[in-house]
Amino acid sequence: MAPNSSDERAVDAALIERWKAGDQAAATAIVERHATALARFAASTGERERIDELVQDTFVRAFNSIDSFRSDAALRTWLFTILKRLVLDRRRAERRQGVHVELEPTHAVQSYNALDSLIADETAQQVRNAVAALSPMQRDVFMLRVTDGMAYSEIATVVGSTEGACRVHYHNAMRAIKEWLSDDA
Amino acid sequence: MRDCPDGAIRDLLPLYVSGKLVATEQARVASHVAMCMDCATEAELLRTVARAFPVPMLDVASIVAKLPTPRVVPIHRQPLWRVAASLALFIAGTATVLAVIGRQPDAVQVGLVQPVGTQTGAAPETTLAVATSTGGSPAGNGALLSLGEELSDLTDAQLELLLGSLDGLDPRPQADPMTIATPIIQDRTQAPSRNNQ
Numbered sequence: 379m380a381p382n383s384s385d386e387r388a389v390d391a392a393l394i395e396r397w398k399a400g401d402q403a404a405a406t407a408i409v410e411r412h413a414t415a416l417a418r419f420a421a422s423t424g425e426r427e428r429i430d431e432l433v434q435d436t437f438v439r440a441f442n443s444i445d446s447f448r449s450d451a452a453l454r455t456w457l458f459t460i461l462k463r464l465v466l467d468r469r470r471a472e473r474r475q476g477v478h479v480e481l482e483p484t485h486a487v488q489s490y491n492a493l494d495s496l497i498a499d500e501t502a503q504q505v506r507n508a509v510a511a512l513s514p515m516q517r518d519v520f521m522l523r524v525t526d527g528m529a530y531s532e533i534a535t536v537v538g539s540t541e542g543a544c545r546v547h548y549h550n551a552m553r554a555i556k557e558w559l560s561d562d563a
Numbered sequence: 564m565r566d567c568p569d570g571a572i573r574d575l576l577p578l579y580v581s582g583k584l585v586a587t588e589q590a591r592v593a594s595h596v597a598m599c600m601d602c603a604t605e606a607e608l609l610r611t612v613a614r615a616f617p618v619p620m621l622d623v624a625s626i627v628a629k630l631p632t633p634r635v636v637p638i639h640r641q642p643l644w645r646v647a648a649s650l651a652l653f654i655a656g657t658a659t660v661l662a663v664i665g666r667q668p669d670a671v672q673v674g675l676v677q678p679v680g681t682q683t684g685a686a687p688e689t690t691l692a693v694a695t696s697t698g699g700s701p702a703g704n705g706a707l708l709s710l711g712e713e714l715s716d717l718t719d720a721q722l723e724l725l726l727g728s729l730d731g732l733d734p735r736p737q738a739d740p741m742t743i744a745t746p747i748i749q750d751r752t753q754a755p756s757r758n759n760q
Contacts, residue, residue: 398633406627413626418618429619434626441630502615509612524612527583545574553566555608 390453394444409437412454415526416461422509422521423465432468436461451535458522458536508558512551519544520551567601576602580609 390411396404413433420429439460440447447456509517518537522528523544530541530548537544567573572595578584579592596602717725 400633402627402632405630406623409623409626409630413621413623414618417621418616421619422616430621430626433621434629437626438629438631501611505608505611505615509615521612521616523577524609525581525616527578527581548577549573552605555612559608 386454387450387452394447394453397441398444405441408453412457413437415454416457418525419458419518419521420461420465422525423462423514423518424510425465425468432461432464435464439464452532454526455528455532455535458526458528458532462518462536504559505555508555511558512554515539516547516551516554519547520555523548565601567599567605569595569599569602572596572599572602573605576606577609580606580613 390408393404393408393411397408416433416436417429420432425432436457440457447453509520512520515537519533519539522533522536523530528536530544533539533544534541539547572592575584575588575592576596579589579596582589584592596606
C-alpha cells in the first residue's frame with residue numbers, strides 16, 4: 379500500500395552503510411528522516427516531558443546496536459519499536475517512583491494546556507481527549523496508523539501483536555473516538 | 564457519525580490522509596471520498612487527529628552529537644613486497660617439507676658393495692654396507708659400515724662372523740619400508756676370486 383516503502387528502506391539501508399563507513403552526515407540524514415514521526419508518536423502515547431530525550435535515547439540505542447538491524451526490515455519500524463520500549467521502561471520507572479499517572483482524558487486536557495496556544499482548535503482538543511480515552515494498545519495502533527501511515531504488519535511489530543489484531547484495534551479505536559466525539563458534542 | 568459500508572476503503576483512509584498510498588490507490592480512494600459523506604467526514608477526523616498532536620521541537624544536531632561514532636574497520640592493503648615475500652616463504656616452506664619427506668628412509672639395505680672405479684687392475688675394496696635408500700642406488704647413499712679390508716684379508720673367523728651376521732638377516736622384504744629391507748649381498752664369493760684374477 380505504501381508507495382515507497384521499499385525505496386524508503388533502500389535509502390535507509392544506504393545511509394546506514396554510509397554511516398558505518400564513517401560518514402557522520404549520514405547519521406544526521408537518518409535522524410532528520412525519522413525524528414519527527416518518533417516525537418509525534420511519543421507525544422501521542424501520553425508522554426508530556428522530555429520527548430526530545432526519548433527520541434535521542436531511541437537513536438543512541440539504535441546506533442549502538444545497528445549491527446543487529448536486519449536490512450530487510452524497515453528502519454522506521456525498528457526505531458518505533460525501540461521508542462515504544464523506552465516509553466514502557468520510563469513508565470515503569472515512574473510508576474515505581476509514583477510519578478507517572480496513565481494518561482486520562484482529564485489529564486490530557488491539562489497536559490496539553492501548554493500546546494493550546496499552538497492549537498487553538500477546540501475540535502483538536504476534543505480529539506486529544508478521545509484518543510487519551512483509548513486503551514494503550516488501541517491508542518498506539520491508531521496513532522501509528524493515522525499519523526505515520528504505517529501498514530498493519532509494521533504496527534504489529536512495534537506493538538508486539540498480530541496484523542489482524544491491529545486491524546481490529548484500529549477500527550475499534552476509530553469507533554470509540556467517534557462515540558466519544560458524539561457524546562461530547 | 565456513521566461508518567461507510569466499504570470497509571476496504573475505510574481501512575485505507577489513514578494512508579490516504581497521510582499520502583502513503585500509491586498514485587492509483589490514492590486516486591481511487593479520493594474519488595470514493597468525493598462521493599461518500601461518511602468517508603469524507605472520517606477523513607477529516609483523521610486529519611484533525613494528525614494535527615492534534617503537534618511535534619515538539621527537536622534539536623537534530625544535539626541528537627546527532629550524542630550518537631556513537633561508527634566503528635570503521637580500516638582495510639589494510641598489503642604492499643606488493645609483502646605479498647611477494649609471503650609467497651616466497653610459502654614456496655620455500657613447501658619445498659623444505661617435501662625434501663624432508665623425500666629423505667625419509669623407506670628401506671635400509673645391507674650389502675657388500677663395490678665402490679665405483681675399482682674395476683681396473685687395482686684391487687677393489689670390498690665393503691660391507693648398510694645403506695639407507697629411497698629407491699636410488701644403495702651405494703649412492705653411502706656405506707654405513709665398512710670393514711675397510713679385502714675379503715681375502717679376513718681371517719676365517721672373521722669371515723664366519725660376517726657370514727653369520729648376514730645369515731641372521733631376514734631376506735624377505737618387510738611390510739614396513741622404514742624397517743630393514745632386503746640385504747644386498749654382492750657376490751661375496753666371487754669378489755675375492757675376481758681379485759685374484
